[in-house]
Amino acid sequence: MPLVKGSTAAIRNDRRNQPAYPLAEAARYLKLSPATLRTWVVGRDYPTARGTRHFEPLIVPAEQSPPQLSFWNLIEAHVLWGLRTDHRVPIKAVREALDFAERELGIERLLLRKELCTSARQLFLDKYGELIELSPSHQFAMKQIFDSHLQRVEWDEWQFPVRLFPFMSSEVAPSEPSITIDPGIAFGRPTLRGRGITTEVLADRIDAGESIEEVAADYGIAVAEVEQAILYERAA
Numbered sequence: 001m002p003l004v005k006g007s008t009a010a011i012r013n014d015r016r017n018q019p020a021y022p023l024a025e026a027a028r029y030l031k032l033s034p035a036t037l038r039t040w041v042v043g044r045d046y047p048t049a050r051g052t053r054h055f056e057p058l059i060v061p062a063e064q065s066p067p068q069l070s071f072w073n074l075i076e077a078h079v080l081w082g083l084r085t086d087h088r089v090p091i092k093a094v095r096e097a098l099d100f101a102e103r104e105l106g107i108e109r110l111l112l113r114k115e116l117c118t119s120a121r122q123l124f125l126d127k128y129g130e131l132i133e134l135s136p137s138h139q140f141a142m143k144q145i146f147d148s149h150l151q152r153v154e155w156d157e158w159q160f161p162v163r164l165f166p167f168m169s170s171e172v173a174p175s176e177p178s179i180t181i182d183p184g185i186a187f188g189r190p191t192l193r194g195r196g197i198t199t200e201v202l203a204d205r206i207d208a209g210e211s212i213e214e215v216a217a218d219y220g221i222a223v224a225e226v227e228q229a230i231l232y233e234r235a236a
Contacts, residue, residue, distance in 0.1 A: 015071075015183050015184070016070060016071040016072050016160075016161070016162070016183050017062060017070050017071075017072055018062060018070055019061070019062040019063035019068035019069070019070055020062075020068065020069070020070060020071060020183070020187065020188050021068060021069040021070075021071075021073075021074065021188070022066070022067075022068055022069075023037055023038055023041060023067055023068075023069070026069045026073070026074060026077065029074070029166055029181060029190055030074065030077055030078055030081065030166055030167075031166065031167055031168075031169055031235060032077065032081060036084075037077060038067075039055065039057075039091070040057060040058050040059050040077060040080060040091070041057050041059050041061050041067050041069065041073075041077075042057055042067055043055050043056050043057040055091050055092075056095070058076075058080060058091060058094060058095060058098070059073055059076045059077060059080070059111075060073075061073055071161075071164075071181070071183040071188055072112055072161065074164060074181065075111070075112055075153060075161040075164060076109070076111040076112060078149060078152065078153070078164060078166070079111045079112075079116065079146075079149055079150065079153070080094065080111060081149065082145055082146040082148070082149030082150065083128065083142070083146060085145050085149075093128065093131040094128070096131055097124060097127050097128040097131055098110055098111070100124070100127045101120065101123075101124050101127075104123070105120050105123060105124070107120060110124060112160065112161060113159065113160075114155045114159040114160070115159075116150055117150050121146075121150075125139070125142070125143055125146065128142075129142065152164060152165040152166065152167070152177060153165075162182070162183075162184075163180055163181070163182045164180070164181040164182075165177030165179065165180055165181075165193070166179055166181060166190065166232075168228075168231055168232050168235050169231075169235035177193060178192065178193050178225070178228040178232075179191070179192065179193065179199060179228065179229070179232045180192075180193045180194075186198050190232065190233075192221065192225050192228070192229060195219075195221060195225070197219055197221070197229075199229035199230075199232050199233050200233060202215060202219075202226050202229040202230065202233075203229060203230050203233035203234065206226070206230060212226045212227060212230075
């Protein structure tokens with residue numbers, strides 16, 4: 001199943017598929033540990049009784065050296081985090097479940113596909129839960145967390161991601177999305193939803209000594225919006 005409608009060249013040149021985020025920057029936007037994201041993108045060596053082995057990466061970055069992620073890669077990492085949250089399971093199990101989705105469901109790069117919100121979601125999660133031997137109650141919890149991540153993604157008419165509403169912190173929260181990452185706005189940097197003002201600019205002005213009220217008045221936005229931008233930028 002093709003990722004998007006169009007030629008291979010069109011897919012390759014789509015701005016959503018272009019390198020735009022160094023690993024440290026992407027980790028900050030997603031509120032992920034940089035080491036965790038690097039493992040998913042680059043892989044890592046680990047010791048065993050028989051010597052050193054290597055975890056193969058789960059996400060193929062838009063640029064390999066140095067690794068830089070595309071917007072599509074951000075989505076993959078965001079959804080993968082939904083699987084990994086509160087479940088410290090082997091990366092190998094995730095890979096096997098993704099291979100199952102491609103082999104049995106015929107869906108390439110499932111972490112990018114809207115099918116995760118429909119029938120493919122249940123089949124994929126059932127396989128994932130089976131691989132890591134989760135109890136029924138743990139599987140229920142995992143599905144709720146996973147759904148909370150999928151609800152933070154918007155898809156276009158071709159059923160492909162066009163917008164991400166990242167979490168405010170590393171803790172999954174049900175709060176109304178107020179920050180957006182859109183590759184067509186501010187070069188894909190986090191902005192206030194519907195405003196086009198980057199969260200970094202707002203936080204930097206506060207750090208430079210301006211009051212929240214002054215910054216809000218200058219941009220014609222609510223004080224609460226400035227506060228949300230600050231919380232996002234400074235959250236761990």
